[in-house]
Amino acid sequence: MAEAGRKAIVAGFDLSDGSRRAVRWAAREASARRRPLLLVHVLAWPFEEHASIRMPGEDGLREPLQQALRRELDALVTSCREIDAELEVRSYLPYGDPVEVLGEQAAEADLLVLGGPRIEEQLGVLGSTSAELLTRRSGAPVVVVRGDRDEPGSGPVVVGVDGSPTSRLAIGFAYDFASRHRWELVAVHAWSDLPLDPFARVQQWELPWSEVRDDAAETLSESLAGWGEKYPDVEVRRAVTPERPAQALFREAQEAGLLVVGSHGRGRIRRALLGSVSHAVVNRAPCPVAVLRAG
Known part of the structure; x- marks a missing residue:
């Protein structure tokens, strides 16, 4: 089990298959390093939690969306604990800009893990969030999990x-x-x-x-x-x-x-x-x- 007060490994999750592989890779690395694991999905739609602008019907969409995302994160937490039953795992579902939120998390993290595009996608390039995070001059090392394997x-x-x-x-x-x-x-x-x-x-x-x-x-x-x-x-x-x-x-x-x-x-x-x-x-x-x- 991770020692108290140790920096976490942060894994960004965006519902893509690539980010799911990245989460499993991060879980194995957190287990090897004896670090806690934090799974982060940033809810950037429709607006940030405290924005003054509201869309018609937004309140009726917000709660079902949050519940669906929490179920996804809970399932990922369970799969990570199947890799290591003693792994300390928690999830975080904030509103905001993914680059800013993950950048803030990376500033205090041991490692930031992100998903990458599939190799066979000839026109696929690194997603905008990953690219922006990689260009920042400070923060934890970033691992982009490419390929089809998470082991x-x-x-x-x-x-x-x-x-x-x-x-x-x-x-x-x-x-x-x-x-x-x-x-x-x-x-x-x-x-x-x-x-x-x-x-x-x-x-x-x-x-x-x-x-x-x-x-x-x-x-x-x-x-x-x-x-x-x-x-x-x-x-x-x-x-x-x-x-x-x-x-x-x-x-x-x-x-x-x-x-x-x-x-x-x-x-x-x-x-x-x-x-x-x-x-x-x-x-x-x-x-x-x-x-x-x-x-």
């Missing part, structure tokens, strides 16, 4: 490493997750953002490729320094590649249980705020994705 499987944990401060946060998160689940950790450092395929052009360019690769391997080694002593039980495989970062991460994540990245975008638009690599993986990865924010 963790057998790993490995794949982490993107680029030497940045958020990358260091991602490494710590990945080591902790791999240790608790007893999975292999794959640390990936991809050093090419070149517009052309370096494998096809390498012989035509007068660049010291061996030195570049050595520098990349050194960056990876420096980034991982000290973590092996803290987590001696974690088996680590290092992958250094001249591919583009997103391509390398997708390749390594095909059989992964979790993909972990840092977000450190600097632009004004959402994609730039999230960072191009993290933007790509939360929309296209074949497995759950954890995004560590700079804070």
